[in-house]
Amino acid sequence: MAAKEIHHSRQALGFSLIEMLVALVVLSLSLGVLYQAATGATRNVRVAAEYTDAVMLAESMLAEHSYVTGENLSAFGQFEIFQWNVSSWPVPYDDSLDPEEQTVAAEPLQYLEVVVSWPGRGGAPREIDLMTVVPLREPAS
Numbered sequence: 001m002a003a004k005e006i007h008h009s010r011q012a013l014g015f016s017l018i019e020m021l022v023a024l025v026v027l028s029l030s031l032g033v034l035y036q037a038a039t040g041a042t043r044n045v046r047v048a049a050e051y052t053d054a055v056m057l058a059e060s061m062l063a064e065h066s067y068v069t070g071e072n073l074s075a076f077g078q079f080e081i082f083q084w085n086v087s088s089w090p091v092p093y094d095d096s097l098d099p100e101e102q103t104v105a106a107e108p109l110q111y112l113e114v115v116v117s118w119p120g121r122g123g124a125p126r127e128i129d130l131m132t133v134v135p136l137r138e139p140a141s
Contacts, residue, residue: 043121051128054082054116058130061086061114068110069139085115091133108136 015023057079065073065086073088091109112134117127 047121047126050081050118050126053080054118054126054128055130057082057084058114058116058128061116062112062130062132065112065134067135067137068112069137071110071136073110073112082116082118084117086112088112088134090136109133110136 061084065088068088071088071090073086075086077084088110091111110133111131113129113131115127115129117125120126
């Protein structure tokens with residue numbers, strides 16, 4: 001009976017060294033995966049913030065140019081890390097309109113395009129492109 005008690009008390013001592021090493025390896029691998037996930041999430045938040053800023057800049061450029069005063073407008077500039085380019089070109093008329101309809105047609109229209117670009121991670125540039133149609137008006141004198 002004494003041998004059985006000694007064997008039983010040995011099992012009650014706890015984990016063996018190998019079991020502890022396996023547990024530490026599993027823990028370290030899990031922490032590595034969690035660290036990579038947190039790093040990726042942080043990077044995604046930064047990229048999303050850059051896209052949000054770029055869209056706000058492009059929308060403000062569209063609002064600033066709610067009409068154009070000359071055909072083939074071209075303007076460019078830089079704001080913080082963002083480079084922007086605004087350009088316009090004529091909207092072609094529908095040739096199927098008869099002459100009377102053409103005289104009644106609305107004022108001439110221009111396509112207006114805003115392109116905002118900025119440097120991305122790894123040297124690959126990122127950009128967004130917004131386009132709308134605006135009226136062509138004579139400059140106020």
